[in-house]
Amino acid sequence: DINGYIKPSGAIEFSSVMGLDAFVAQTGLKMVSTLHTSTEVDGLIKLDESRAITAKFNMPKDKIEIINVKTQFFIVNKGEEREQAMLTDNRVEVSKCSGKQLENALGLRLCADLSYPASNKADAPYFPFTGPVTAAVELNKVDDHESYEFEAYLKTVKEKGSLNRIAKLSFNTPGSKVDREISAEISLDSADKKISASLKTPWKQATVDGSVVNAKELKSARFEVTVDQKPAFSALSEIQIDSRPKATKVSPNVEIRIGNKPIMTMVGDAKYVNGEKFDTEMTLDSSLLKSP
Numbered sequence: 001d002i003n004g005y006i007k008p009s010g011a012i013e014f015s016s017v018m019g020l021d022a023f024v025a026q027t028g029l030k031m032v033s034t035l036h037t038s039t040e041v042d043g044l045i046k047l048d049e050s051r052a053i054t055a056k057f058n059m060p061k062d063k064i065e066i067i068n069v070k071t072q073f074f075i076v077n078k079g080e081e082r083e084q085a086m087l088t089d090n091r092v093e094v095s096k097c098s099g100k101q102l103e104n105a106l107g108l109r110l111c112a113d114l115s116y117p118a119s120n121k122a123d124a125p126y127f128p129f130t131g132p133v134t135a136a137v138e139l140n141k142v143d144d145h146e147s148y149e150f151e152a153y154l155k156t157v158k159e160k161g162s163l164n165r166i167a168k169l170s171f172n173t174p175g176s177k178v179d180r181e182i183s184a185e186i187s188l189d190s191a192d193k194k195i196s197a198s199l200k201t202p203w204k205q206a207t208v209d210g211s212v213v214n215a216k217e218l219k220s221a222r223f224e225v226t227v228d229q230k231p232a233f234s235a236l237s238e239i240q241i242d243s244r245p246k247a248t249k250v251s252p253n254v255e256i257r258i259g260n261k262p263i264m265t266m267v268g269d270a271k272y273v274n275g276e277k278f279d280t281e282m283t284l285d286s287s288l289l290k291s292p
Contacts, residue, residue, distance in 0.1 A: 008037070008038075008039055009037060009038040009039070010036070010037055011034060011035065011036045011037075012034065012035045012036075013032065013033070013034045013035075014032070014033040014034075015030065015031070015032050015033075016030070016031050017029070017030045017031075017076065018030075018031075019076060026076060026077075026078070026079070027075075027076060027077045027078070028075075028076050029073065029074070029075060029076070029084075029129075030073070030074040030075075030076050030081065031071060031072070031073055031074075031128070031129070032071065032072045032073075032074070033069070033070070033071045034068075034069070034070055034071075034072075035067070035068070035069050036065070036067075036068045036069075037065065037066060037067050037068070038064070038065045039064050039065070039066060040061055040064065041057060041058070041059070042057075042058050043055065043056050043057035043058055043147075044056045051153065051154060051155075052151070052152070052153030052155065053150075053151070053152045053153065054149075054150070054151050055149070055150040055151075056147050056148070056149050056150075057147060057148045058146060058147045059141055059145070059146060059147065059148070061141070062140065062141045063138055063139070063140050063141070064138065064139040064140075065136070065138055066137040066138060066139060067135075067136065067137045068135075068136045068137075069133070069134070069135045069136070070132065070133065070134040070135070071128060071132050071133045071134075072132055073086050073129075073131070073132060085131065085132075086117065086129075086130060086131030086132065087117050087119040087121070087124060087125075087130050087131045088117070088131065089117075089119055089120075089121070090117070090118050090119050090120055091115065091116070091117050091118065091131070092114075092115065092116055092117070092118045093114075093115050094112075094113070094114040094115070095111070095112070095113045095114075096111070096112050097109055097110065097111040097112075098110040098111070103142050103143075104178060104180075105180070106148075106173070106180075107141060107142055107143030107145055107173055107176055107178065107180070108139055108140065108141060108142065109139075109140045109141075109142050110137070110138075110139055110140075111137070111138050111139075111140060112135075112136070112137045112138075113134070113135065113136045114134070114135045115132075115133065115134045115135075116130075116131075116133045116134075117130040117131035117132075117133075118130075119131075143173070143176045143177055143178055144175055144176055144177055145173035145174060145175045145176035146174075146175055147173070147174065147175075148171070148172075148173055149170075149171070149172045149173070149174060150170070150171050151168065151169070151170045151171075152168065152169045152170075153166075153167070153168055154166070154167045155167075159189075159191055161191070162189075162190035162191040163190055164187065164188060164189050164190055164191065165187070165188045165190075166185070166186070166187045166188075167185065167186045167187075168183065168184070168185040168186075169183065169184050169185075170182065170183035170184075171183075178202070179202040180202060181200060181201075181202065182200065182201050182202070183198075183199075183200045184197070184198070184199050184200075185197065185198050192211070193211060193212040193213065193214065194209075194210065194211040194212075195208075195209075195210045195211070196208065196209045196210070197209075204227060204228060205227070205228050205229065206225065206226065206227050206228075206232075207224075207225070207226045208223075208224070208225050209222075209223075209224045210222060210223045210224070213238075216241070216243075217240065217241055217242070217243075218238065218239070218240055218241070219238065219239045219241070220236070220237065220238030220239070221235075221236075221237050221238070222234075222235070222236050222237075222238075223235045223236075230259070231257070231259055231260055232258070232259065233257065233258055233259075234255075234256070234257045235255070235256050235257075236253070236254065236255045236256075237252075237253075237254050238252070238253050238254075239251070239252045239253075240253075246273065246274050247271060247272065247273045247274065248271070248272050249269060249270070249271045249272075250269070250270045250271075250272075251267075251268070251269050251270075252266065252267070252268055252270075252282075253266070253267050254266040254267075261287075262285075262287075263286060263287050263288060264284075264285070264286040264287075264288065265283075265284075265285045265286070266282065266283065266284045266285075267282075267283050268280065268281050268282030268283055269281050
């Protein structure tokens with residue numbers, strides 16, 4: 001198991017002064033630029049003997065300050081500093097946030113703010129001496145979840161002398177108001193010759209089941225799909241075989257359904273008497289072949 005806690009934070013300050021130093025007195029303009037960041041993430045990553053990966057990342061804060069940058073100006077005179085607003089006309093204020101897609105997907109809102117002076121006065125100084133600049137990027141939690149959970153595995157289980165394989169991939173934000181659970185699972189049963197798959201999302205749920213029978217008296221294949229726990233599609237193809245010393249009888253059966261409605265069925269019998277005759281009778285019924 002790997003347990004981790006990351007809390008990178010830091011602050012950098014640049015200070016520059018442009019002025020006149022007369023030994024006993026100093027006067028001028030001072031510009032201070034600061035850059036600050038503070039993030040916090042802790043989590044767990046687990047890898048077991050079957051190569052299953054489980055990951056959990058906690059989000060303890062409702063707001064993470066990714067980066068914050070600002071500049072300030074001061075007049076320096078006789079050892080005293082007084083903050084200056086500088087040019088205030090035509091100041092540009094920009095604020096943008098990510099849309100609903102990120103909120104619905106992860107319960108997060110990414111916002112960026114920028115403020116800077118854009119004076120159009122003819123005698124205005126060059127940037128960055130026009131005035132204070134602020135810029136910030138923040139990540140805000142907009143749901144009640146405390147963590148993100150992820151699971152993935154591919155397992156092989158020995159059963160009935162055969163190897164069965166199961167694969168799963170899932171993601172969830174437990175405790176959230178918005179359902180974000182997404183999972184997909186596929187299993188292959190070699191012993192019974194069955195395959196099944198399931199998909200669950202906040203928008204749709206679907207399952208797929210299939211099986212194959214390869215016995216002496218019966219050959220069949222079955223395939224079914226359900227969506228939101230309702231039948232969506234199914235197909236069945238089977239052949240029953242009655243083999244005797246002097247004759248063989250084969251009975252095919254094919255059925256295709258959309259929802260609960262059959263769109264094609266075919267049934268019949270075929271009988272073969274060794275060295276004498278071959279009789280067959282088939283019935284096909286399909287809504288696709290009917291006139292409207």
